[in-house]
Amino acid sequence: MEAYFWAFVVGGLICVIGQLLLDVGKFTPAHTMSILVVSGAVLDGLGLYEPLIDFAGAGATVPITSFGNALVHGALAEAQTTGIIGILTGIFEVTSAGISAAIIFGFLAALLFKPKG
Amino acid sequence: MSNKKKKKLTPVQQQYHSFSKAREPQRPVLLNVVRAFLAGGTICLLGQFIQDFFLWNFNFTEKTAGDPTVAVLILLSVILTASGVYDHIAQWSGAGTAVPVTGFANSIASAAIEHRSEGFVLGVGASMFQLAGSVIVFGVFAAFVVALIKTTLALLGGS
Numbered sequence: 381m382e383a384y385f386w387a388f389v390v391g392g393l394i395c396v397i398g399q400l401l402l403d404v405g406k407f408t409p410a411h412t413m414s415i416l417v418v419s420g421a422v423l424d425g426l427g428l429y430e431p432l433i434d435f436a437g438a439g440a441t442v443p444i445t446s447f448g449n450a451l452v453h454g455a456l457a458e459a460q461t462t463g464i465i466g467i468l469t470g471i472f473e474v475t476s477a478g479i480s481a482a483i484i485f486g487f488l489a490a491l492l493f494k495p496k497g
Numbered sequence: 498m499s500n501k502k503k504k505k506l507t508p509v510q511q512q513y514h515s516f517s518k519a520r521e522p523q524r525p526v527l528l529n530v531v532r533a534f535l536a537g538g539t540i541c542l543l544g545q546f547i548q549d550f551f552l553w554n555f556n557f558t559e560k561t562a563g564d565p566t567v568a569v570l571i572l573l574s575v576i577l578t579a580s581g582v583y584d585h586i587a588q589w590s591g592a593g594t595a596v597p598v599t600g601f602a603n604s605i606a607s608a609a610i611e612h613r614s615e616g617f618v619l620g621v622g623a624s625m626f627q628l629a630g631s632v633i634v635f636g637v638f639a640a641f642v643v644a645l646i647k648t649t650l651a652l653l654g655g656s
Contacts, residue, residue: 384545391541391597392534398592399533403526409595410631416596417636425643438544441563442570442597443537444632451640452647459648467644471637477564478571478598479633482605483625485575490609490621493579 383437390432390439413444420448450474529591536586536593544570544597567598574599578606604628 394416401412423429429449433440440446451471458470472479506514548566551557557565577583583603587594594600608627612620626633 383549384542387545388538388542391544392538392593395533395537395593395596396530398537398596399530400526402592403524403529410628412592413595413600413628413632414635417632418639421636421639421643425647436541438548438566439538439541441548441566442541442544442599444596444598444601447598447601447632448636448639451636452643455640455644456647459644460651464645464648464652467641467648471640471644478567478601481568481571482575482602482629485572486602486605486609486625487621489575489579489606490613490617493610495611495613 386436387439390436391442392439394439394443394445416443416445417448420445421452422448424449424452447475447478450478532589533591533593533596536590537596538593540570540594540597540599570597570599571602574602575606578603579610583607601629601632 398412398416401407401415402409405412407415420429423432423445429440429446433446433449451474454473454475455467455471458466458473460466462469544566547569548562551562551565552559555565574583577586583594584607587600587603594603604627605625608629609621609625612624614620615624
């Protein structure tokens with residue numbers, strides 16, 4: 381039960397950071413998302429994102445910051461086994477599910493639906 | 498607008514700038530923040546439910562349950578986008594729906610559907626990553642730099 385509470389709170393807080401970047405920082409949505417993704421990658425580099433996932437579960441894995449975290453994770457895991465070239469081959473290892481799903485479902489939606497409004 | 502840019506403006510332009518700034522509608526920051534918190538929290542809560550569902554009912558571990566969870570959230574988001582519901586939710590919740598992975602999927606699906614009239618190759622294919630592209634480019638480049646630094650440090654420290 382506690383896990384659900386923290387997933388809600390931490391996930392909500394990450395979205396609040398995004399909202400503040402939009403409203404107070406006056407960034408465009410694309411800039412905001414890019415900042416969050418880069419933050420996720422840097423936080424994982426400092427070893428801070430993994431503890432957050434252990435603590436908040438989906439609260440940390442569902443926001444876009446985890447995309448940056450997952451990119452670093454895949455690159456590092458592969459680099460450990462195959463050396464420096466592993467950074468290139470491993471970077472999409474973990475995020476493949478998200479990107480593939482978004483492309484495939486997005487394309488299917490474009491096949492099936494017409495724009496509204 | 499930064500001061501550097503302001504200096505280049507003529508006095509009349511400066512006057513207009515302060516005039517338009519005074520008339521710009523104030524953003525209800527506090528309300529937006531509360532909405533973003535509630536909507537973002539709810540999506541992450543839903544993600545936690547889906548993840549636990551996969552953990553309990555199928556042979557997934559804590560690590561691998563993330564993949565189907567993200568896929569299900571993306572599928573839901575694409576369905577809501579295609580049926581036009583997502584726009585209404587997004588309008589209300591601001592960053593609350595944009596920051597979770599659902600926003601990533603929404604930007605891809607809505608761009609794909611919107612540019613369908615320009616053809617499947619030049620419209621759907623070329624425009625799909627119009628918004629999501631910057632996230633992927635900066636994410637990948639930042640991850641590359643971080644991974645390079647960490648790997649180099651590990652090599653130096655390990656040898």
